[in-house]
Every structure is written in structure tokens, then in C-alpha cells.
Amino acid sequence: MSDETVRKAEIEKRFSFLEARFSKQLNEDEMGEVLKGVESTVDISIAMRSFELTYKDEPRSIFHPYDKEEKS
Amino acid sequence: MTKTPEFLPIRELGRLLRKKEVSPVELAKFFLDRLEAEGPKYNALVTVTRERALKEAREAEAEISQGRYKGALHGIPYGVKDLIATAGNIPTTWGAVPFKNQVLDYDATIVKKLSNAGAILIGKLAMIELAGGMGYAYPQASASGPAITPWGNKDSWTGGSSSGSGAAVAAGLVPFAIGSETWGSILMPAHNCGISGLRPTYGRVSRYGAMPLSWTLDKLGPMCLTADDCGLVLNEIAGRDPCDHTTSKSSFAYDDQDPSDRTFKFALLKDMVANGEEAVKANFGESLKILEQIGTIEEVEFPDLPYEAATRTILNAESASIFEDFFDSGQFHELSGDSSKFGAYSRLAVPATDxxxxxRIRDRICDVANNLLGSYDAIIGTPRNQVATPINQPIRVSSITGLARDILGSVGNIAGLPSVAVPNGFGDRGLPTGIQFMGNAYEENSVLAAARAYQNITDWHNQHPSD
Structure with a gap:
């Protein structure tokens, strides 16, 4: 499959989820804006995925265990 | 008072208060009247907190008259961006119509700290709705209307999202203000309003009581007339807070030694102003000549990483989670922004893996930034490459949406680095331009010293708009 085919499939998948969830709340024009947003966020995802990571790359996490001293 | 104080820096106001040449009550009344009368002209004001201000001012007056002087901010009036919680039945609107009656009725940690330092809260200042986090194409995306920079023909935008904070400081309606930045929201209005704004290191200042837009990108910081004033304010608002587990254990004490004898080592991002307006390029070129008098400048280049895409993904995913119930509520329609705001719904479909x-990319970026900036006092650049947009026109460049490039902004915010923006001249339509000094994490003193050294030999921060 070409890159463009994959891109379109991802846009459709994300948009169909949002359409199912919000089409009662948003009119056609507003859903059109949602579609533009989806296209943009998919392009952002594609740009980010093009950067190669390794198994060593861990997320900068916001989680750390409860620390009594920290709360004092 | 023998001289009107609207454009005196905090340090000078503090000297007058300490010497009892002006009283806190007198000063508070002066700025309350000024904020109330002039604030609406710039769409900078949400709420004047007169009752609370006069109570705090009377307390400060009693303390100072008894010789109990608390420090640089004692008796100094200030305003906060209206996403910061305040006690006293004062609304905290987040700049958005659906939250116009919201009363949180507790003081955010930053407000508590400023109260403890003796500062006087005189008002809640306008902002782009929900700190601009839903994306916006026009300055009208605020419950207060488009905020107007006091410069030029008074028909151009302050920048956002700390819009009222920028306008109020620039117009001399408050001696300083608190703004917030997730991506550009302190530096951009500082640039558009010709003032000094400091984005502290992530975790330097408690976010407790501030509207969350992105838990791992949000920072609160001072907006003032001078870089020195930014240091004085940061000195009081920085510090560990048990209510915000992301605050740093690393302490901060403002180093206000005269930087005139220092030789700075600056990095300059390659092609920083290549796509800038002519006046921005010219002013930045002049700034470089001045900085060569106080230090060395080496051109640097960031390696090719998806800086903006990673920062946008974090912002999109975190803001979607924070506002998911708001999306579901249907109240989104009540926001003031144009129809492009509905694009923000798309964030609810960003995969967890993204x-x-x-x-994970953020971790790499932190390493890259540390390796690249580690040996420099600051990397220099522009906060924006164009002057303020007319309020009736679409915003020309939006960093937080699409694929537009903003390397300094994205690196600085995703890696949580401090940066101070100060004015460096004027461009089209008499509107200000700026320069920023961005440094290593927790090294606010370095960037402030560089900005103060620059302001020691320039006069842009002493120029003020007429009423």
C-alpha cells in the first residue's frame, strides 16, 4: 500500500470514530472542521513516526510512586 | 506622589514604598483607577479586585509603617491572567464564555506566594479562551474580545494567550502581571506588546490553581517592564509546592548582580530570521551587534528531529484528556472562536502510542538541547518573526497547529527550558519587535543576566505607548 493510501485510511478511521461520537452534536460544516483537524493530526503523527526510535528510548514519564516526604 | 508611577519598574516603585514616599494604598488606588478606566480600551480586563486589593494594601501599609518590610514586591500592585484561581468570590473565567460564572474561591499557590510577599492583587486579566489550547484563527477567540496592543494605531493584537497581561503591563495599568505559557503564550504577547516576559523552567513555579491545558507543558511566569523585574517576581513565585508534584526541588534565588562586566557566550540558531519581516531582520541584526559588545556569538544548528510534531502531539493528547467532558457537554459551541475551533475534536482520536x-522523542530532545546549549549562557532568537497582526485579520502563523516550523518555541517548551523575551525595536505600523534569550533548564539567572546586560545598553524597554 502506498503512503497516501495508509494516510487516507488512518484519516477515515479516526474520523469515523469522531463522527459516531459527535455527529448528533455537530452539524455538517462543523464536522468538516473536525475532518480538517483529523487530517492535520494524522500528518503530525506521520511526521513523528518518521523519526526512528530504539528500545532504549523511554518516555519522559510524569508518573512516580507516592512519596511521603514529597507530600510533607 | 510627585511623579506618576505607571511606567516605573518594580525596583523603583519598591524604593519609593520603602522610603515611604508613596503608600501602598495610594499606589493601589492609582493602579486600580487606571486599570478600570483604561483596561477596557484594550480588552485587557476581566475583573477588577478592588475590595481585596484595598484590604491587602492597608495590610501592607501597616506592615511597612511598622518597619516590617517584606521585600521587593511589598506593596506592589499586580494582575493575573484569568486562568489563575483566586479566593474572595472572584470569578475565574478561563477567558471563555462557558466558564464566565466560575468561582473557584481558593488562592492558587502563585497568588498565595505573592500575597505572602506583600504584593497587591488588583485584577484578573483577559486571555484567549482556554489559553488558546483549542486552536484559534482570529484574536476574537476570547470572552473579552480581541485584546489590543497599546502600540501603533491601537488596532493590532496583543498576541496570546496571555493577552491582557501583555497589554496591561505595556499600557502601565499594572506594574507586573502573571501569564502562562504552554507554547508561546508569554513570549508572544511580550513581543507584540514591547515588554519583558519570562517563561521559567518547567516545574520552577507551581501550577496549582491554574487551569490545566497540558500538564507537562504548562508554565506560569512574570510579564514586566524589565528583565530585572522578571527576576524580582520569579524570586517570590519559584519553589517546591506539595500541591504540584511536578515542581522542582531545585531552589531559586535571583542573582541581581550587575552583569556589565560579564562576557556572555551566545548561540545563534542558523537562519533564525530567514523568513522574518524586514524590520524584524533589521532589528535582530542590530541586536546582534549590541550583543557582540558583551559576548561572543556562535551559529548553531539543531539536528533534524520532529520537534514541533512531538510537542503538538503532547499538547493535543493532554488537552483532549483534560477537556474531554467539555467536548462531550456540547458547550464547545459557546466558545467565541471561529468555526476552525471544531478541529480540536480531532485530538480525541490521537492514539496512545503516538x-x-x-x-520518548521528548527524552531525545532534552538530550539534544542539553548537549547543544550546555556550554552557552543562552541561545538567542526572535520570539516572533513578524509584528502584531491587525485585530480584524487572521493570525498569520499558529505554532500549535499544523506543520509550521517553530524550533526554538517547540524545543523550549517540550524540554521545559527558560526563556526571556525583551523589546529590541519597532517594525511596521509602529509595532514592537523582540529578542529572546533561551537557556539551560534551571538557569534562569543566566538568561536574565544576558537580558539585563542587553537592557543596560539599550533603551527599548524605557519607551512606552501613549494613552
Whole structure:
């Protein structure tokens, strides 16, 4: 499959989820804006995925265990 | 008072208060009247907190008259961006119509700290709705209307999202203000309003009581007339807070030694102003000549990483989670922004794997920034490459959406680095331009010293708009 085919499939998948969830709340024009947003966020995802990571790359996490001293 | 104080820096106001040449009550009344009368002209004001201000001012007056002087901010009036919680039945509107009656009725940690330092809260200041986090194409995306920079023909935008904070400081309606930045929201209005704004290191200042837009990108910081004033304010608001587990254990003490004898080592991002307006390029070129008098400048280039895409993904995913119930509520329609705001719904479909990939890339970016900036006092650049947009026109460049490039902004915010923006001249339509000094994490003193050294030999920060 070409890159463009994959891109379109991802846009459709994300948009169909949002359409199912919000089409009662948003009119056609507003859903059109949602579609533009989806296209943009998919392009952002594609740009980010093009950067190669390794198994060593861990997320900068916001989680750390409860620390009594920290709360004092 | 023999001289009107609207454009006196905090340090000078503090000297007058300490010497009892002006009283806190007198000063508070002066700025309350000024904020109330002039604030609406710039769409800068949400709420004047007169009752609370006069109570705090009377307390400060009693303390100072008894010789109990608390420090640089004692008796100094200030305003906060209206996403910061305040006690006293004062609304905290988040700049958005659906939240116009919201009363949180507790003081955010930053407000508590400023109260403890003796500062006087005189008003809640306008902002782009929900700190601009839903994306916006026009300055009208605020419950207060488009905020107007006091410069030029008074028909151009302050920048956002700390819009009222920028306008109020620039117009001399408050001696300083608190703004917030997730991506550009302190530096951009500082640039558009010709003032000094400091984005502290992530975790330097408690976010407790501030509207969350992105838990791992949000920072609160001072907006003032001078870089020195930014240091004085940061000195009081920085510090560990048990209510915000992301605050740093690393302490901060403002180093206000005269930087005139220092030789700075600056990095300059390659092609920083290549796509800038002519006046921005010219002013930045002049700034470089001045900085060569106080230090060395080496051109640097960031390696090719998806800086903006990773930062946007973090912002999109975190803001979607924070506002998911708001999306579901249907109240989104009540926001003031144009129809492009509905694009923000798309964030609810960003996969978890993308968010985590962005956090993994963030780790790489922190390493890159540390390796690249480690040996420099600051990397220099422009906060924006164009002057303020007319309020009736669409915003020309939006960093937080699409694929537009903003390397300094994205690196600085995703890696949580401090940066101070100061004015460096004027461009089209008499509107200000600026320069920023961005440094290593927790090294606010270095960037402030560089900005103060620059302001020691320039006069842009002493120029003020007429009423």
C-alpha cells in the first residue's frame, strides 16, 4: 500500500470514530472542521513516526510512586 | 506622589514604598483607577479586585509603617491572567464564555506566594479562551474580545494567550502581571506588546490553581517592564509546592548582580530570521551587534528531529484528556472562536502510542538541547518573526497547529527550558519587535543576566505607548 493510501485510511478511521461520537452534536460544516483537524493530526503523527526510535528510548514519564516526604 | 508611577519598574516603585514616599494604598488606588478606566480600551480586563486589593494594601501599609518590610514586591500592585484561581468570590473565567460564572474561591499557590510577599492583587486579566489550547484563527477567540496592543494605531493584537497581561503591563495599568505559557503564550504577547516576559523552567513555579491545558507543558511566569523585574517576581513565585508534584526541588534565588562586566557566550540558531519581516531582520541584526559588545556569538544548528510534531502531539493528547467532558457537554459551541475551533475534536482520536512516542522523542530532545546549549549562557532568537497582526485579520502563523516550523518555541517548551523575551525595536505600523534569550533548564539567572546586560545598553524597554 502506498503512503497516501495508509494516510487516507488512518484519516477515515479516526474520523469515523469522531463522527459516531459527535455527529448528533455537530452539524455538517462543523464536522468538516473536525475532518480538517483529523487530517492535520494524522500528518503530525506521520511526521513523528518518521523519526526512528530504539528500545532504549523511554518516555519522559510524569508518573512516580507516592512519596511521603514529597507530600510533607 | 510627585511623579506618576505607571511606567516605573518594580525596583523603583519598591524604593519609593520603602522610603515611604508613596503608600501602598495610594499606589493601589492609582493602579486600580487606571486599570478600570483604561483596561477596557484594550480588552485587557476581566475583573477588577478592588475590595481585596484595598484590604491587602492597608495590610501592607501597616506592615511597612511598622518597619516590617517584606521585600521587593511589598506593596506592589499586580494582575493575573484569568486562568489563575483566586479566593474572595472572584470569578475565574478561563477567558471563555462557558466558564464566565466560575468561582473557584481558593488562592492558587502563585497568588498565595505573592500575597505572602506583600504584593497587591488588583485584577484578573483577559486571555484567549482556554489559553488558546483549542486552536484559534482570529484574536476574537476570547470572552473579552480581541485584546489590543497599546502600540501603533491601537488596532493590532496583543498576541496570546496571555493577552491582557501583555497589554496591561505595556499600557502601565499594572506594574507586573502573571501569564502562562504552554507554547508561546508569554513570549508572544511580550513581543507584540514591547515588554519583558519570562517563561521559567518547567516545574520552577507551581501550577496549582491554574487551569490545566497540558500538564507537562504548562508554565506560569512574570510579564514586566524589565528583565530585572522578571527576576524580582520569579524570586517570590519559584519553589517546591506539595500541591504540584511536578515542581522542582531545585531552589531559586535571583542573582541581581550587575552583569556589565560579564562576557556572555551566545548561540545563534542558523537562519533564525530567514523568513522574518524586514524590520524584524533589521532589528535582530542590530541586536546582534549590541550583543557582540558583551559576548561572543556562535551559529548553531539543531539536528533534524520532529520537534514541533512531538510537542503538538503532547499538547493535543493532554488537552483532549483534560477537556474531554467539555467536548462531550456540547458547550464547545459557546466558545467565541471561529468555526476552525471544531478541529480540536480531532485530538480525541490521537492514539496512545503516538502520545507515548512523543514522550520518548521528548527524552531525545532534552538530550539534544542539553548537549547543544550546555556550554552557552543562552541561545538567542526572535520570539516572533513578524509584528502584531491587525485585530480584524487572521493570525498569520499558529505554532500549535499544523506543520509550521517553530524550533526554538517547540524545543523550549517540550524540554521545559527558560526563556526571556525583551523589546529590541519597532517594525511596521509602529509595532514592537523582540529578542529572546533561551537557556539551560534551571538557569534562569543566566538568561536574565544576558537580558539585563542587553537592557543596560539599550533603551527599548524605557519607551512606552501613549494613552
Amino acid at each position: 502520545y507515548l512516542r512523543a514522550l
